[in-house]
Amino acid sequence: MVDLAELQNRYGSELTASTFRDNHRLVVPCEKIYEVLSGLKQDFGFDQLIDITAVDYLEYPDAEHRFGVVYLLLSVSTGERLIVKTFVDLPKPELPTIYSLWKGANWMEREVYDMFGIVFSGHPDLRRILLPDEFASFPLRKDYPLQGRGERHNFPVITRAES
Amino acid sequence: MAVGLPENVFMTTLDAAANWARSNSLWPMPFATACCGIELMATAASRHDMARFGAEVMRFSPRQCDLLVVAGRVVMKMLPVLQRIWLQMPEPKWCISMGACACTGGVFDTYAVVQGVDRFIPVDIYVPGCPPRPEQLLAAVIDLQDKIKSGGTLMGREFAAETTPRGPNPFDPKELRRIQGLPILSNSGVSSSSIVLPGHSATGHHTGFANGKGGIRG
Numbered sequence: 001m002v003d004l005a006e007l008q009n010r011y012g013s014e015l016t017a018s019t020f021r022d023n024h025r026l027v028v029p030c031e032k033i034y035e036v037l038s039g040l041k042q043d044f045g046f047d048q049l050i051d052i053t054a055v056d057y058l059e060y061p062d063a064e065h066r067f068g069v070v071y072l073l074l075s076v077s078t079g080e081r082l083i084v085k086t087f088v089d090l091p092k093p094e095l096p097t098i099y100s101l102w103k104g105a106n107w108m109e110r111e112v113y114d115m116f117g118i119v120f121s122g123h124p125d126l127r128r129i130l131l132p133d134e135f136a137s138f139p140l141r142k143d144y145p146l147q148g149r150g151e152r153h154n155f156p157v158i159t160r161a162e163s
Numbered sequence: 164m165a166v167g168l169p170e171n172v173f174m175t176t177l178d179a180a181a182n183w184a185r186s187n188s189l190w191p192m193p194f195a196t197a198c199c200g201i202e203l204m205a206t207a208a209s210r211h212d213m214a215r216f217g218a219e220v221m222r223f224s225p226r227q228c229d230l231l232v233v234a235g236r237v238v239m240k241m242l243p244v245l246q247r248i249w250l251q252m253p254e255p256k257w258c259i260s261m262g263a264c265a266c267t268g269g270v271f272d273t274y275a276v277v278q279g280v281d282r283f284i285p286v287d288i289y290v291p292g293c294p295p296r297p298e299q300l301l302a303a304v305i306d307l308q309d310k311i312k313s314g315g316t317l318m319g320r321e322f323a324a325e326t327t328p329r330g331p332n333p334f335d336p337k338e339l340r341r342i343q344g345l346p347i348l349s350n351s352g353v354s355s356s357s358i359v360l361p362g363h364s365a366t367g368h369h370t371g372f373a374n375g376k377g378g379i380r381g
Binding site for chain 2: 139144146147148152156157159161162
C-alpha cells in the first residue's frame with residue numbers, strides 16, 4: 001500500500017486518498033498529475049498502466065469539477081492496484097500526456113480525447129480514434145444528446161437509378 | 164405449340180429467360196457486421212443449405228456479386244463502405260436488409276448507428292428478426308426470386324425508372340432541431356413539414372409513396 005503521508009510529503013498536501021472495498025484511490029490536482037504518476041512508476045513500483053478513462057460530472061449535485069480523468073495503475077511485482085484521479089474543467093480541459101511514461105497511453109489518451117474532448121498536451125498523435133475524423137462533437141459528454149446531432153444522417157442517399 | 168418444333172425446344176421472352184437465370188443464380192455478397200452474420204453463415208451451411216436456391220456462392224468481392232445481404236447493424240463509420248460496396252456491384256443487383264438493426268437500427272438508437280440502411284441504399288427485401296432464423300432468410304431469398312421473376316427485365320429498365328429513394332427520409336426531425344438549437348418537442352408536437360430539410364423539399368421526398376405504387380417495389 002502506498003503511504004499517503006510520504007506522497008503528501010513529496011507532492012504537497014492537496015493529495016487525498018481513500019479506500020473502498022480494497023480499491024485504493026488517490027486524488028491529485030491536475031497540475032501535478034505527471035509528476036505524481038512519474039513518481040509512482042519510478043519509486044513505488046506501479047510499472048503498468050491498465051487504463052485511462054474519464055467521467056463527466058455534469059449535473060452531479062455536489063461536483064466541483066466538470067471532468068474527472070482516471071488512471072488505473074498496476075504493480076506487476078506485488079499485484080497492487082491504484083486508482084489515480086484528477087479533475088479538469090471547461091473551457092479548456094487539458095492534461096499533460098503520459099506517453100513518455102507508458103507508450104500504451106497513446107491510444108488510451110486518444111480515446112479519452114475522442115469521447116470527452118480532453119486535450120493531452122504533448123501527445124504525439126492526438127486524433128480521433130473511434131469516431132470518424134469529421135465528427136464535430138464529443139459524444140460521451142453528458143450534454144451531448146443520446147441520439148446525436150445529425151451525424152448519422154449526413155450521408156448521400158443512393159437511389160436505384162443512380163447505382 | 165408451334166408447328167414443326169421439336170419437343171426439346173420451347174419459346175419464351177428474353178425477359179423471362181433472363182429472370183429465370185438471374186433468380187436461380189443469385190450470388191450473395193455477405194455484409195455481415197453482427198450476429199445476423201452468424202445466421203447468414205448458418206443459412207449457407209449444410210443444414211439449411213442456401214445452395215438449394217442457387218444462392219450459395221458467397222463472394223467476398225462486390226464485383227462478383229449481385230445480391231447484397233446487409234446482416235447486422237451499420238454504424239456511421241461503416242456506411243460509406245457499405246455504399247461503396249453497393250456501387251461497386253455490377254448490374255443487375257438486389258439488396259436484402261437482414262435483421263432488425265439493418266432494417267431500422269433495432270435497439271441501437273444511438274448517435275453512431277444508422278437507423279436503417281434503406282435510408283441510404285435501395286433495399287428490396289426486409290427480413291425482420293433479431294437475428295432472423297435461417298428459414299426467414301431463405302423465405303426472403305424465395306421472395307426475391309419471385310420479385311425478380313415477376314418484374315425483372317433483360318436490360319434493367321425497372322431499375323433505371325426508379326429515381327426517388329425507396330427508404331424513409333434520412334433526416335430525423337428531432338436531430339435537425341438539435342442542430343438548429345431548437346427545443347425538442349414530443350413526437351406529436353414536431354411536424355416534419357415545418358422544417359426545411361437540406362436537399363429534400365417538405366413534400367418532394369415522399370411523392371414516391373403517394374403515387375399509388377408504394378415505396379417498396381414488389
